[in-house]
Amino acid sequence: MFQNRAEALALALPAAVFATLVFLLPVAILLSEGFRAGGAWTLSAYTHFFSETLNRTVFLRSFRLGLEVTAVSAVIGYAAAFAIVNLPPTGKGRLIGLVTLPLMISPVARTYAWIVILGRTGIVNQGITGLGLSAEPLRLLFTETAVFIGLLQLFLPLMILSLISALENMPRDAIPAARVLGANWFQVFWKVVLPLTREGLVVGGTLVFTGSLTAYITPAVLGGSKVLMLETLMYQQVSVANDFVSASVIAFILIVMSFAANILLKRLATARNRR
Amino acid sequence: MKRILIASVAIAALSPLGAAAAERTLTISVYAFAQDDFKTLVYDPFEAQCGCKLVVETGNSVERLAKMEANKANPVVDLAAVSMADALAASRAGLIDKVDTAKLSNFAKLYDVAKDPNGDGMSVGYTFYATSIAYRSDKMKIDSWADLLKPEYVGHIAFPNVTTNQGPPALYMLGLALGKDTPDLKGSIEALGEKKDDIVTFYEKSSQLVQLMQQEEIWAAPIGRFSWAGFTKLNVPIAWATPKEGQTGGMNVLVLTKGSKNQDLAMQFMDFWLSTEIQTTLAEKLVDSPANSEVKLSEAAANNLTYGEATAKSLKLIPSAIALDNRAGWLKTWNEKVGQ
Numbered sequence: 001m002f003q004n005r006a007e008a009l010a011l012a013l014p015a016a017v018f019a020t021l022v023f024l025l026p027v028a029i030l031l032s033e034g035f036r037a038g039g040a041w042t043l044s045a046y047t048h049f050f051s052e053t054l055n056r057t058v059f060l061r062s063f064r065l066g067l068e069v070t071a072v073s074a075v076i077g078y079a080a081a082f083a084i085v086n087l088p089p090t091g092k093g094r095l096i097g098l099v100t101l102p103l104m105i106s107p108v109a110r111t112y113a114w115i116v117i118l119g120r121t122g123i124v125n126q127g128i129t130g131l132g133l134s135a136e137p138l139r140l141l142f143t144e145t146a147v148f149i150g151l152l153q154l155f156l157p158l159m160i161l162s163l164i165s166a167l168e169n170m171p172r173d174a175i176p177a178a179r180v181l182g183a184n185w186f187q188v189f190w191k192v193v194l195p196l197t198r199e200g201l202v203v204g205g206t207l208v209f210t211g212s213l214t215a216y217i218t219p220a221v222l223g224g225s226k227v228l229m230l231e232t233l234m235y236q237q238v239s240v241a242n243d244f245v246s247a248s249v250i251a252f253i254l255i256v257m258s259f260a261a262n263i264l265l266k267r268l269a270t271a272r273n274r275r
Numbered sequence: 276m277k278r279i280l281i282a283s284v285a286i287a288a289l290s291p292l293g294a295a296a297a298e299r300t301l302t303i304s305v306y307a308f309a310q311d312d313f314k315t316l317v318y319d320p321f322e323a324q325c326g327c328k329l330v331v332e333t334g335n336s337v338e339r340l341a342k343m344e345a346n347k348a349n350p351v352v353d354l355a356a357v358s359m360a361d362a363l364a365a366s367r368a369g370l371i372d373k374v375d376t377a378k379l380s381n382f383a384k385l386y387d388v389a390k391d392p393n394g395d396g397m398s399v400g401y402t403f404y405a406t407s408i409a410y411r412s413d414k415m416k417i418d419s420w421a422d423l424l425k426p427e428y429v430g431h432i433a434f435p436n437v438t439t440n441q442g443p444p445a446l447y448m449l450g451l452a453l454g455k456d457t458p459d460l461k462g463s464i465e466a467l468g469e470k471k472d473d474i475v476t477f478y479e480k481s482s483q484l485v486q487l488m489q490q491e492e493i494w495a496a497p498i499g500r501f502s503w504a505g506f507t508k509l510n511v512p513i514a515w516a517t518p519k520e521g522q523t524g525g526m527n528v529l530v531l532t533k534g535s536k537n538q539d540l541a542m543q544f545m546d547f548w549l550s551t552e553i554q555t556t557l558a559e560k561l562v563d564s565p566a567n568s569e570v571k572l573s574e575a576a577a578n579n580l581t582y583g584e585a586t587a588k589s590l591k592l593i594p595s596a597i598a599l600d601n602r603a604g605w606l607k608t609w610n611e612k613v614g615q
Contacts, residue, residue, distance in 0.1 A: 054610045119490040139430075141492060142476040221483075224476045225436050228614060240438040241606060242337050 031255075034248035049249045055233070062230040063257065065144065066212040069151045073159040073208050074201060078189075081163035096164065099157045107154060111221045114150050115141060118222075146222040147229070154218055155211045159204035166200020167193075198269035205265045210258040230254055299327040301540045304343070304355040306527075307333035309562045316556045321547050327540060336361045343370050343532065350532045354541040358440060360602075362398040362528045363595035371397050371530040378542050381549040381567060386587045389526065389566035393595050398528035401548055402563035405524040405581040405590055406444045409506050410495035411488070412514035419518050420445075421452035423495060424466060429473045431494035433484060436477040437464070437609040444523035445497035446605075447593055451520045458597045460605050468612030477613065485509065499525070500581045504561050507579070524581065524590040526566075558582075 034045045049055050084095045102110060117123055118140040125137035140146055170193070178192045194201070219229040228236075234250040237243045305313070310333060318329050332339065336357050343352055347370060357365065365371045373396045376382045382390065382399070389400030410417050415428050423432050435441035437460075446463040447456065455462020467474070475493050478484060481502040487493045489509055498506075506513045529545050531538055547553060554567040564580040565572070572582055581587070 052610075054614050115486065116490065119487075119492050121491050139475075220479075225438075225479060225614065226471070226476060236438060239335055239337055241603075242341055 030244075030248050031252050032248075033245055034252055037245075045245050045249050049246060054228075058228045058230055058233050059253065061144070061227070062213055065148060065151065065229070066209045066257075066261075068148060069155060069212040070159075070205050070209045073152055073156045074205065076156060077159035077163045077204060078193075080160045081167050084160070084164055085167045096161070099160050102153070103157050107215070107217050108221075110154065111150055111218050114146065114153075114222055118146050118149070141222065142224045142226050144223070144227050147219050147227050150218040150222045151212045151215060154215065155208040158207040158211065162200045162204030162207065163197060164200075166197035170196045202262075202265045202269050206258075206262045209261045209265075213257055213261075214254055299325075299537065299540060300330055301325075301327055301354070301537050301544060302330040302332065302352050303541075303544065304332045304334075304339045304352040306336070306356060309560075312557070312560050312562050316560065316562070317548060317553055320553075321544055324547070325540065325543060329544075340365060340370075344368060347534075350534050352532050353535040353537045354544060355530050355532065356401065356527055357530060359392045359398070359400075359526050359528055359592070360595040360598040362530050363393050363395070363599055365530060366393070366395060366397045367599070370533055372533045372535075372538070373397055374399055374529075374531055374545070375542070379546045379549065381546055381551070384551060384567045384569045385549065386566055386568050386584050388587050389528075392526050392528055398530045399545065399549070400526045400528050400566045401554075402557075402566055403524060403526040403581060403587060403590065404564055405500045405522045405586065406441050406448075406497060407500070407518065407522040408495055408497050408516040409484075409488075409503065409513055410516055412512045414494045417495065417514075417516040417518060419452050420448045420497075420520055422518075423449070423497075424470055428495065429470050430475070432474055433476050433478045433487060433493045433496040434467060434474055435481075435497055436479050437605050437613075439479055439481075440525055441481070441497055441499055443593055443598060443602075443605060444525060444591075448497075448518070448520055448523045448591065451591075452518070458601050459608065460601070461608055464605070464608045464612050471613050488513065500564065500579075504579050521589060521591050524592060526592065527563075 035041055035043070037044050050059075080099070084092055084099075087095065119125070120137040120139075120141075122140075124140060128134050129137055174192050174196060175188055178188045183191065214231060216231045216235065219227060219232050220235070223229065223232070225232070225236075230250050230253065234247050234254075237247040237250065310331070313331075318331065322329050332342075332352060334342075339352075339355065340357070340361055343350070343355065343365065346352070355365075355371075362371070376390075376396075376399065379399070385400065389403065392398060392400050408417050408420070408423065414431070415422075417423070422428060423434070435445050437443060437446065443460065446460045446467075449466065450456040450460055450463035453462055453466055455466075471477075475487070478496065481498055482505075484493070484496050484498065484502070485505040488496075488506060488511070491511075500515075503515065529548065531541050531545075535541060549567055551567050551569045554563075554565040555570045555572070557563045558565045558570055558572055558580055559576050561576060561579050564582060566587075568584060572580070577583075581590075
């Protein structure tokens with residue numbers, strides 16, 4: 001398209017300079033704070049961070065919840081995506097619209113709705129006590145379960161949409177062919193559908209996992225300080241304790257975990273593919 | 276043509292500078308609370324009076340103090356509204372100057388507790404508030420701070436997080452009630468830790484509580500009197516407890532940045548804010564309880580605020596030095612016993 005590389009580079013330069021100055025550089029400065037103490041490079045902030053039981057608990061909880069939300073959204077996502085892909089065009093369009101709809105509503109509004117739904121007088125507890133499953137309303141708000149439900153609802157659409165596009169790109173006759181050759185439904189999924197849609201799963205999985213890991217509003221509102229996650233802990237460090245070093249440590253951990261999740265999921269996908 | 280264009284651009288670029296030279300600017304740093312009311316009741320009238328421009332920076336106190344510290348060599352903010360303890364922190368960090376109270380025409384009208392809250396001459400109180408327990412009077416009866424931990428009540432309470440302004444005072448009163456009132460708050464934090472699974476939540480924003488009370492998620496929570504008005508509008512019976520250990524609370528103060536080039540203007544603004552007229556309008560709008568003893572309030576406003584010298588004197592405030600020296604320790608104990 002361009003006559004020489006120089007022209008292309010010149011065009012890219014303003015954007016590159018902008019991104020470097022207002023994004024990469026500040027992030028680098030912030031992250032480097034975590035590796036410096038008394039003018040020297042050190043890992044002491046990291047060893048100190050992981051030496052505190054609270055921090056370890058919060059780290060493991062964030063990691064576990066991220067995995068759980070990703071796994072459950074993959075299961076529900078595949079089922080929903082299958083159902084939607086096989087619908088006639090109008091029905092498909094409507095359902096995709098419904099799936100996308102929550103993405104257009106502010107996460108704050110969506111999360112506050114859960115406070116009403118999961119509360120002692122909310123619809124869930126009314127159902128539970130009404131059916132006689134429990135005499136007393138259950139404690140749902142400000143628990144890990146509430147955070148899990150909130151995050152799942154927040155990020156499930158991203159998984160469904162990724163899987164829909166992956167399933168649509170799959171050859172139409174792959175499944176009938178596998179069935180004709182005698183595969184049961186489990187084999188069809190495991191040996192045909194999963195390998196052919198792995199990219200959608202990787203994209204969806206990365207979005208859901210990193211999203212759950214870095215979401216702030218949902219854990220803050222539905223979990224509060226009883227269910228601290230890395231992001232809520234980071235907020236506490238900055239705005240309460242004014243401890244930017246610990247916050248930078250958490251930020252670095254979050255970035256590393258996000259990249260690691262992406263690389264790991266890609267590896268898993270290609271490994272399955274080679275077999 | 277080109278020359279004309281350049282000249283006009285240059286003139287356009289210079290004109291704001293010209294305006295700034297004629298009009299002085301006062302920069303204040305305040306809590307991001309009721310700013311619409313403050314604008315109409317305080318900022319706009321002051322601008323009209325002084326013929327100057329008021330720039331308002333808002334945020335929570337930690338952010339604002341961090342910013343003042345970062346700009347220490349070349350201060351941006353001229354006057355700040357902070358908590359008593361933060362004023363002492365700013366004073367220890369060398370960020371603020373003594374207030375020359377002789378220049379404040381309204382100083383003598385202040386309640387004695389507000390005149391020099393930290394005893395170092397570096398701050399003047401502009402409002403104070405009581406902290407007690409708002410509770411459902413049809414479900415429970417609160418006579419002591421320790422009642423919150425009664426087995427029949429504890430599953431229905433929200434307690435302020437130690438990181439909030441209400442947290443330490445509430446813990447201090449709970450400690451008093453439990454007979455374990457050491458400055459490190461260990462006794463009360465441990466007592467809360469033992470019941471942490473029962474307690475509904477350790478809240479960080481009092482704005483959340485009205486909804487939780489409405490939903491019957493909670494029956495009681497220690498709150499600052501400034502958030503009381505929201506509870507009175509609920510269609511359930513809510514009472515303000517007067518526990519036998521007393522009420523606690525806090526005071527917010529005004530401080531002057533060291534090295535500010537507008538200290539004269541900042542002093543004028545401080546005097547304006549402390550005046551009987553401004554303190555009365557702020558109180559009638561239920562924004563801030565008055566620190567000026569000449570303020571006479573309507574019964575409706577008085578009922579919703581922390582009003583009167585007797586009330587001001589009776590509040591059991593945590594001394595700033597104790598708060599400052601123990602903050603890190605409180606957070607550590609809290610994280611060990613309650614946070615996980």
